[in-house]
Amino acid sequence: MPATGLDRRAFLRAAGLGALALSASACTGFATTGNGGMIFLSTQFRPVDEAEAFRSLLARTVSGVSYVTIEDGPFAGQVRSQIDAGSTQIGLLGGLHGDLAPLADGYLEDVTDVLAALGDRGWPAEYLELAKAGTDRSWYIPWANASxxxxxxxxxxxxxxxxxxxxxxxxxxxxxxxxxxxxxxxxxxxxxxxxxxxxxxxxxxxxxxxxxxxxxxxxxxxxxxxxxxxxxxxxxxxxxxxxxxxxxxxxxxxxxxxxxxxxxxxxxxxxxxxxxxxxxxxxxxxxxxxxxxxxAVVAGLAIPKDSTDPDLARRTIDELSKPHTQVGLLRSNSFFPAVAAEIPQDLPPAIKLEADxxxxxxxxxxxxxxxxxxxxxxxxxxxxxxxxxxxxxxxxxxxxxxxxxxxxxxxxxxxxxxxxxxxxxxxxxxxxxxxx
The missing domain is CATH 3.40.190.10 (Periplasmic binding protein-like II)
Incomplete structure (x- = not known):
């Protein structure tokens, strides 16, 4: 395949198993450990090769962030328990809409101002509406999608x-x-x-x-x-x-x-x-x-209440929402951009066909x-x-x-x-x- 960084079968795993939450991993709680820095807790890219591919992209994008994965089942409970106990260890959250929307009842920071500061990057209006979780405020920034x-x-x-x-x-x-x-x-x-x-x-x-x-x-x-x-x-x-x-x-x-x-x-x-x-x-x-x-299988980025580093969380959201980084995520983990981004010509033909x-x-x-x-x-x-x-x-x-x-x-x-x-x-x- 053209330069994707993944062979055919690794591409299959990266593109779908994370997006569809079909990982064979049976662990609960934190599935991997970080390398220091602000913890970015996510339900996505749980298998080892997927996590490492994303960590490589993340390291080229922003410093001081440790990507830690967790199964979708215990995700909300982990976030709620830490915040309720007043001992939050997490700086940034990543997950599907269904993972994040239920936490908008007091466990996420309002990111309406973050979204405004990012400017018009071409998010579909429907995704921005989803991020409001039925309110008049935004609770996450659309990150990537599949369909x-x-x-x-x-x-x-x-x-x-x-x-x-x-x-x-x-x-x-x-x-x-x-x-x-x-x-x-x-x-x-x-x-x-x-x-x-x-x-x-x-x-x-x-x-x-x-x-x-x-x-x-x-x-x-x-x-x-x-x-x-x-x-x-x-x-x-x-x-x-x-x-x-x-x-x-x-x-x-x-x-x-x-x-x-x-x-x-x-x-x-x-x-x-x-x-x-x-x-x-x-x-x-x-x-x-x-x-x-x-x-649409929509993934988003959210900041938990009492984030350990809200400024770094905002910078990370900014960087991961830029068109060139979104294309990098398509290359590394095969998630389609959530922002307006030109699909490069050197991607695998199937991805280009699907993107259209x-x-x-x-x-x-x-x-x-x-x-x-x-x-x-x-x-x-x-x-x-x-x-x-x-x-x-x-x-x-x-x-x-x-x-x-x-x-x-x-x-x-x-x-x-x-x-x-x-x-x-x-x-x-x-x-x-x-x-x-």
């Missing part, structure tokens, strides 16, 4: 229906394309979806399908529009490779030619175009009646930003299971859609009632998140 897109080989692209713009697909276009590709391929489906045991198809329903069809994720879960979305997915699945139930990372069946088009997280697509990038395209996800629903597709999703006039569940802690998996079970019942087992949605809505509401957390984008952040 999900479509990948298609030239063999599949030739079956795109006449007059359809691949960069502006509707869900109807997407279905028509899948049908046309299947028929032209001897009735063998060319579309694959990540419905395997470790696949991320539930993110497709949470962040793409339901927001595009209903405008929401949780509040609209059992709506008539949601039923229409699931009917659509049934039909799409009928034109999808039946072995999709075994696919975890879509780059693998794409690379072998088992399928020619797929949707997945950017890191789980990146290997497919490596040998022949000229015959591949990365495309923004389709749009539905309510717009182009897309899910991600940008088109973000900048679409009808885009609907969705988030992974926020504030659920160790129970996030239970919410994901609701979407997984709904797919299994409606699409695989052909169960009655209304009965299934009503039953799973009760399970979902029970979890939310226990936790008493507000909804997350695209649903309104009401004090009580209620399934309608």
């Amino acid at each position: 999900y897109v479509l990948a298609a080989h030239a063999d599949a692209l030739q079956h795109l229906p006449s007059g359809v713009d691949a960069n502006a697909l509707t869900y109807d276009d997407f279905l028509d394309w899948a049908i046309a590709a299947r028929r032209a391929n001897g009735n063998r489906p060319m579309l694959g979806l990540p419905a395997g045991p470790e696949g991320l198809l539930h993110r497709f329903t949470q962040g793409y399908l339901l927001p595009s069809f209903t405008g929401g994720q949780i509040t609209t879960f059992r709506s008539r529009e949601a039923a229409t979305a699931w009917e659509y997915l049934r039909e799409l699945w009928a034109n999808c490779s039946p072995t999709s139930t075994t696919y975890d990372f879509m780059q693998e069946p794409l690379e072998t030619g088992e399928v020619g088009m797929a949707w997945d997280h950017v890191v789980r697509l990146v290997d497919a175009p490596e040998r022949d990038p000229r015959n591949w395209r990365m495309l923004p996800s389709p749009r539905g009646p309510h717009g182009l629903g897309y899910m 597709a991600v940008k088109r999703q973000q900048e679409a006039a009808d885009s609907i930003l969705s988030l992974p569940p926020v504030g659920l802690g160790t129970r996030e998996g239970e919410v994901s299971k609701v979407f997984q079970d709904t797919f299994r019942s409606i699409v695989l087992d052909r169960a009655d859609i209304r009965t299934t949605l009503d039953g799973q809505a009760s399970v979902l509401q029970g979890i939310l009632d226990d936790l008493k957390v507000p909804c997350w984008a695209p649903d309104p952040a009401a004090e009580r998140c209620e399934v309608m």
